[in-house]
Amino acid sequence: MAIRVLKSGLLDTIQDGGRYGFQHWGINPGGVMDGIAMQVANMLVGNHPEEAVIEMHFPAAELLFEAPSLITLAGADFCATINGEYLPPHQPVWVDKDAVLSFTKHISGARVYIAVFGGWVANNWLGSASTHLKASAGGNGGKALQKNDLLLLKTSQSMPALTHSMRLPWQADIRELYTGSNFYFIPGAEYELLNDAAKKQLEDASFILGRQYDRMGYRLQGAGLLYSIPKEQISSAVTKGTMQLLPDGQLIILMADHQTTGGYPRIGHVISAHIPSLSQLLPGAEISFQQTDMATAEEWLFRQQRNLQQLQNACTFRLAEWMAAHHTN
Amino acid sequence: MPPRIYPTGDHAITIEIGDRIDAGINQQVITLFRQLKALNHPGVRDIIPAYQTLTVVYDPLSIKKHLSHPTVYEHMEQWLLEHATIHASATANNRHIRIPVCYDPLFGLDTAFIAQSHGLSVDEVIRLHTNRTYRVYMIGFLPGFAYMGTTDERIATPRKTSPRTTVPAGSVGIAGEQTGIYPLDSPGGWQLIGRTPLVMFDINNTTPCFLQPGDEVQFYSIDIDTFHQLTNHGHPGA
Numbered sequence: 001m002a003i004r005v006l007k008s009g010l011l012d013t014i015q016d017g018g019r020y021g022f023q024h025w026g027i028n029p030g031g032v033m034d035g036i037a038m039q040v041a042n043m044l045v046g047n048h049p050e051e052a053v054i055e056m057h058f059p060a061a062e063l064l065f066e067a068p069s070l071i072t073l074a075g076a077d078f079c080a081t082i083n084g085e086y087l088p089p090h091q092p093v094w095v096d097k098d099a100v101l102s103f104t105k106h107i108s109g110a111r112v113y114i115a116v117f118g119g120w121v122a123n124n125w126l127g128s129a130s131t132h133l134k135a136s137a138g139g140n141g142g143k144a145l146q147k148n149d150l151l152l153l154k155t156s157q158s159m160p161a162l163t164h165s166m167r168l169p170w171q172a173d174i175r176e177l178y179t180g181s182n183f184y185f186i187p188g189a190e191y192e193l194l195n196d197a198a199k200k201q202l203e204d205a206s207f208i209l210g211r212q213y214d215r216m217g218y219r220l221q222g223a224g225l226l227y228s229i230p231k232e233q234i235s236s237a238v239t240k241g242t243m244q245l246l247p248d249g250q251l252i253i254l255m256a257d258h259q260t261t262g263g264y265p266r267i268g269h270v271i272s273a274h275i276p277s278l279s280q281l282l283p284g285a286e287i288s289f290q291q292t293d294m295a296t297a298e299e300w301l302f303r304q305q306r307n308l309q310q311l312q313n314a315c316t317f318r319l320a321e322w323m324a325a326h327h328t329n
Numbered sequence: 330m331p332p333r334i335y336p337t338g339d340h341a342i343t344i345e346i347g348d349r350i351d352a353g354i355n356q357q358v359i360t361l362f363r364q365l366k367a368l369n370h371p372g373v374r375d376i377i378p379a380y381q382t383l384t385v386v387y388d389p390l391s392i393k394k395h396l397s398h399p400t401v402y403e404h405m406e407q408w409l410l411e412h413a414t415i416h417a418s419a420t421a422n423n424r425h426i427r428i429p430v431c432y433d434p435l436f437g438l439d440t441a442f443i444a445q446s447h448g449l450s451v452d453e454v455i456r457l458h459t460n461r462t463y464r465v466y467m468i469g470f471l472p473g474f475a476y477m478g479t480t481d482e483r484i485a486t487p488r489k490t491s492p493r494t495t496v497p498a499g500s501v502g503i504a505g506e507q508t509g510i511y512p513l514d515s516p517g518g519w520q521l522i523g524r525t526p527l528v529m530f531d532i533n534n535t536t537p538c539f540l541q542p543g544d545e546v547q548f549y550s551i552d553i554d555t556f557h558q559l560t561n562h563g564h565p566g567a
Contacts, residue, residue: 020374023386024362025538026468026512029375125532134513135472137532189335189343234350235469235476237377237384239338261379261469269338272389294402297339298389305390 001067001153003116006100008147009061011215014120014139015256017050019128023237023260030130030138033111033215033256033279036177037075039308041115043315044072044092044172049308051119052129054145056112060103061145068097068162069153070117074174076109076280082165091171092319099165109280110213118155133257160326170318176307179277181285183270184292184300185243190230190265193245198225202267202289207251209285215257217244218278220287224249227265235263241270241278255279273300332413334406342405343384344413350478354381355466359423359543361413368412378542379467380476385409423543425462428510428525430501430548431556432458436524443486443503443520455550457481458522463508465544473512473530473538477546480506492518499524501548512538526551526559 017038018031032038032055039049058078073080073089080087081102087093089112095101103112122129122139131139140149194202207222227245238244242254244264253270254262255278270278271292281287333345344361347354355378362378365385372392377384389401398404432440432455444454463477470476479485485506493516496502500511502519511517512530525548529539540546551559 020386023375023377024468024542025472026470026474027472027537126537132472134515135530135532135537142532186336186339189337189345234348234380234382235467236345236379236382237337237341237343237386239341239384239386241338259470260377261467266337269336271339294336294339294400298393298400298402301339301389302393 001155003069003151003153004064004066005061005145005147005149005151006064007062008145009059009103010057012054012056012061012145013131013133014052014122015055015130016052016128018256019126019130019132019138022126026260027126027132027135028258028260029240029256030132030215031128031256032113032130034075034113034276036174036276036304036308037111037113037280038115040090040172040174040177040311041072041074041113043308043312044074044090044319045070045115045117046316046319047115047117047119049312051115052122052139054114054120054151056103056114057110058103058106060112062103063101063151065095065097065099065101067153069095071095071101072115074113074115074172076112077107078103078112079105079107080112085165087167088171090174092168094160094162094166094168096162096165110282111279116153116155118153121152121154160323162326168318168322172311172315177276177304178280179274179300181277181281181287182290183274183278183287184290184297185268185270186294186297187291188243188266188268189236190233190245191267193227193230193265194267195226195228198227198249201225203291206286206288209281209283209287211283213281213283215255217255217258218253218281220251220253222250225251225267227267230265233263233265235261236266238262238266239269241272241275242266243268243270253278271297271300273297273304334409336402337384339402340389341384341386342402342409343382344409345382347381350380350466352464355464356543358383362542364414365412370408379469423545424541425545425547426540427547427549428527429551429555429559430459430523430525431551431553432523433553433556435553436500437522439486439489439502439520440522443484443522446486447483449483454484454522457484458503458508459548459550461547463546465540465542465546467542468538468540471511471513471515473540474509475529475540475544475546476507476509478507480508482506486520488518489520492516496521497524499526499529501525510540524556526556
């Protein structure tokens with residue numbers, strides 16, 4: 001039961017919901033950049049929402065299915081094909097033995113996620129399968145996928161007896177789950193370092209995502225924000241979404257592989273519900289910020305969770321029905 | 330000064346004790362860290378002690394179920410206020426750890442620079458670095474990277490203006506009045522003065538980090554032969 005990497009991609013790693021509980025050791029949580037895509041992909045194949053998935057950037061790896069499997073792609077659309085036939089994201093597909101999954105061209109988004117029925121076999125380190133590249137731990141031996149790597153599937157459950165690959169006849173509607181390019185933020189501990197004009201500028205101006213948009217952080221380009229120099233900025237904890245102010249007045253938004261502590265002023269924090277949309281942006285994307293309060297931030301998160309819960313119920317129902325109809329025994 | 334409490338995003342809350350780098354304040358942070366950790370709050374994902382702050386990272390979705398406040402944040406704030414008794418005279422009870430360092434020029438790539446910029450000899454720099462017991466104020470930057478301080482001001486030196494693309498694991502450096510050891514090969518801008526044969530970070534260990542927040546650390550000088558011996562024949566304990 002294995003899938004072979006025929007060709008490696010730019011950066012393809014196994015990730016899950018993240019490695020929590022060890023940040024006091026400087027071990028950052030990591031995990032997927034787009035938590036919504038991870039959950040949607042898993043739900044569509046009947047997995048636990050935070051089961052490990054493969055996160056791929058463009059150009060992405062090419063995979064050979066040495067065993068049949070039920071898979072779903074979510075997040076970005078890299079024009080995936082199974083034996084040459086287009087496979088849209090957010091739709092489960094039964095992939096037959098010897099089929100090849102390729103990602104042929106960039107259409108939208110920055111990261112695609114692949115979930116397989118039952119999940120991937122992955123190295124667990126400190127309670128998580130997420131690949132920690134710096135520590136060379138977790139996931140696929142602590143490394144990105146390389147040519148000829150064999151990815152094993154956890155499941156030994158019997159699969160439908162189908163003779164060819166086929167898309168299952170339903171698709172998840174993810175429109176309600178993503179939020180666009182206007183990002184809500186909660187003011188950070190050092191927000192007051194910004195002068196009044198800079199505070200206004202932060203919400204009125206638009207910013208451009210620069211070339212640096214990796215798993216550690218997103219560097220923005222915009223008119224420099226004016227601020228008063230703190231007498232001494234002592235390093236303190238940062239989180240996913242923290243908006244750090246660089247000495248030149250530019251912003252960095254910290255993402256999944258952020259360091260656990262940082263010494264730049266924290267002028268704000270993008271709310272959790274908006275991180276998935278942020279993680280799918282590409283360089284050149286125009287983004288804007290809007291200040292919000294804690295109650296609103298939490299309500300966004302809860303609403304997103306309710307939508308995901310509904311999706312999961314629907315997926316469970318459809319998949320059970322389909323499995324029953326396609327099992328021959 | 331009463332501690333300041335503020336959000337660090339919509340899933341983290343920070344308590345700030347004092348406004349400077351100070352061993353006494355940091356000891357209060359570490360004591361509070363141990364206290365809160367022992368409570369095993371099911372919704373708490375991480376507790377991160379830093380120089381004078383402590384941050385609790387939580388899962389708003391799992392806490393929401395038992396809410397007694399309008400927001401999860403307020404619930405966590407209340408939890409902190411109830412349990413975060415700040416002990417002005419926090420008892421130390423910290424580990425004392427001796428770490429061998431080879432200060433050979435082979436590893437101490439910046440020792441001559443530090444000596445020169447302070448009008449000292451290389452031997453004096455080494456003597457001043459080994460003379461003190463340092464406190465691990467916090468761990469950050471990399472897995473297991475301990476920020477230790479404070480160094481004698483006579484060897485305090487700003488970071489390199491242009492960081493090295495690779496600093497080997499075990500390298501001991503100085504940045505301002507801080508000293509630290511690179512646990513992994515990494516890019517880095519600290520001024521390098523030596524290297525330890527000890528493994529600072531080991532993913533196969535259940536406690537992967539050799540140093541913990543609150544540890545007291547003293548360096549002692551070893552020659553290059555001893556360095557190689559210790560590297561080849563396992564590692565002495567604390």
